[in-house]
Amino acid sequence: MENDENELGSVLDVGCGTGAFLAYVGDERSECRREGIEIDPERAQQSRERNPGVPIHEGDATEALASTSGLFDLITLWDVFEHVPAPAELLEKLAGRLAPGGLIHILTIHERSLMPALGRLSYSLSGGRLAYPIRRTHEPHHLTFFTLEGIEIAVDRAGLRIRDRWFDRLLRGRMDGHPLVTALTALLLRLENAFGNGLFLNLILEAKREPSPIIDRDDSGQLPHGVDLASSSYRFCVSPAGA
Incomplete structure (x- = not known):
């Protein structure tokens, strides 16, 4: 990748779920070596x-x-980091598995977003009955929430640097839980858009070196509307810088 940014030779999807991203990469680059890690036996x-034929x-x-x-x-680690008992240890090990010029894409919940607080509140008000968007911020197996400052420390100790980062405010899904939770969700989503940094923190990591950002954003610092995570991550490996 370091010598040819149009070449994607290998992908590891940590927390690959049902394999959607691995299938996407396979469709785009059939010669790409793909592997996945998944803790849930059924999803694996x-x-x-x-x-x-892909090792899971x-x-x-x-x-x-x-x-x-x-x-x-x-x-890639999407909605994985917050589930791991020792995320700093995992990040150090992943750093050792990067090819020259390789990238790590982490998507995790941002602790300083308003939404984790909403998750805790709505969990109490609804007796544990949470609609999808809120449930995603307050699941019992979420072990750690990260601030940008906290994750920067782990990144540095792993011998990595942040090549680029952005926040994602978009929550998809139906808010079909308790009526009060639905009302609170709608209100706090508006507040989130007005004042918050965004619920989801996206980080693109690389081995420490000179920066070479290639993400195109709009003026708000967000990715353009409609850009999905799979396409975004894939683009880091197949598009020339500045394209």
Whole structure:
């Protein structure tokens, strides 16, 4: 990748779920070596069925990483970091699996967003009945929420640097829970858009070196409307800088 940004030779999707991103990469680059890690057995099997011949390693991300092969041009962790018992340890191990010029894309919940507070409040008010957008911010298996400052420390200790970052305010899904929760959600989403940094923190990481940002944003600092995560991550590896 360092010598040819149009070449994507290998991808590791940590927390690959049902394998949607791995399938996407396979459709775009059939020659790309792909591997996935998934802790949920049912989803891991679905990912295998969706990606025949692609190694899907089942288990805890930190432990399962030892079963993967070689180095990777792109490593993705979407909605994974907050579930890991020792995220700093995982990040250090992932740094050791980056190919020269490789990138890590992390998507995690931002602690200083208004939405985690809403999740805690609505959980109490609804007796644990949470609609999808709020449930995503307050699930019992979320072990850690990160501030940008906190994650910067872990990134630095892993020998990485932040190549680019952005916040994502968009919540998709139906707010079909308790009526009060729905009303609070609508109100706080408006406040989030007006004052918040955004619920989801996106980070593109690389080995420490001179910066070379390639994301195009609008004036608000957000990605253009309609850009999905899979396309965004893939673009880091297949588009020339500044394209």
